[in-house]
């Protein structure tokens with residue numbers, strides 16, 4: 001692996017937490033991510049299913065994890081099945097995990113080749129009442145392909161129709177929302193790589209530079225620092241496209257007098273980071289750009305301070321909206337009287353700020369976590385308010401990743417410049 005080995009206590013503890021949440025006499029199954037095909041004989045780069053990674057640290061296709069806390073055979077309480085390697089695989093694809101290596105990475109003592117899966121699974125199923133299967137219950141998931149998990153679910157229900165089926169998703173959504181210290185440190189590593197990339201482009205951006213050249217500088221820094229690459233598609237949006245929320249074409253030349261909005265984050269050891277900075281292409285904000293920028297920065301600071309235990313995403317979004325409303329009135333974009341009498345179901349600020357302020361972040365950039373669950377220490381959320389004025393071609397978003405603690409929130413990106421003057425100084429330095 002490209003990253004330094006992860007302390008396997010992380011995976012051992014994660015499995016213990018999961019096992020505690022299963023009903024008695026249960027077996028839970030976790031499948032690897034799919035190897036996604038291209039049009040001909042190519043495949044896309046393999047990305048592990050984040051639940052399997054969370055529970056095992058195994059970063060390899062075709063892996064299956066069984067957790068059966070009440071197994072009659074002691075060594076079957078946790079079993080990892082991995083793809084059996086061969087001389088041919090070694091020649092074409094290179095090194096795969098040996099059973100010993102997989103045991104060391106995951107902390108699971110019983111590791112078999114996948115050829116033994118069906119026989120052992122049958123044995124465990126026949127002594128279990130409940131079968132826990134994994135389905136994608138992310139609220140915004142839009143899955144049209146039949147995933148490995150979905151194929152397994154069909155096969156399993158046909159093979160064992162009279163068992164009681166249970167969902168692992170609510171448990172994983174609960175567990176993964178709160179990060180352990182090992183996970184927070186991995187997220188810090190990802191943020192540190194992102195910071196290096198940001199500092200690299202500070203001196204690079206000038207009129208005439210192309211958006212994809214900025215993207216290339218960023219990805220270069222990611223890869224040099226043991227990241228597999230961006231945790232999500234990088235947004236490098238200049239001029240009017242600063243107002244396009246998911247602009248990823250990154251194909252324009254940046255012009256003097258425009259802003260460039262960059263939303264990017266390095267992946268490290270499976271963990272994401274997620275940063276947004278908005279900069280003047282020339283190295284100096286115009287007075288109007290600066291006014292909008294400072295307004296967004298004030299909102300970002302105020303919102304960060306609200307990421308405290310007990311608050312919920314829903315209450316938080318409402319409170320942030322109030323701050324944004326005031327700033328929009330200050331910028332002359334909204335009329336105070338109109339705001340006072342607005343329809344609460346269609347608040348006026350949404351014309352200029354049309355997305356949520358925060359999302360959970362971890363193994364997935366939009367990580368698991370219920371919007372109704374009060375914030376708790378150990379949760380990591382982004383804080384990314386923005387103001388987008390399409391009529392003026394000015395879009396500003398500022399985003400840092402924040403760790404919720406017992407007391408004041410910890411900004412994991414506190415060392416990444418955000419003040420307008422500091423950014424101008426560094427661009428001209």
Ligand SMILES: [Mn+2]
Pocket residue numbers: 274359382384399
């Ligand atoms: Mn984000």
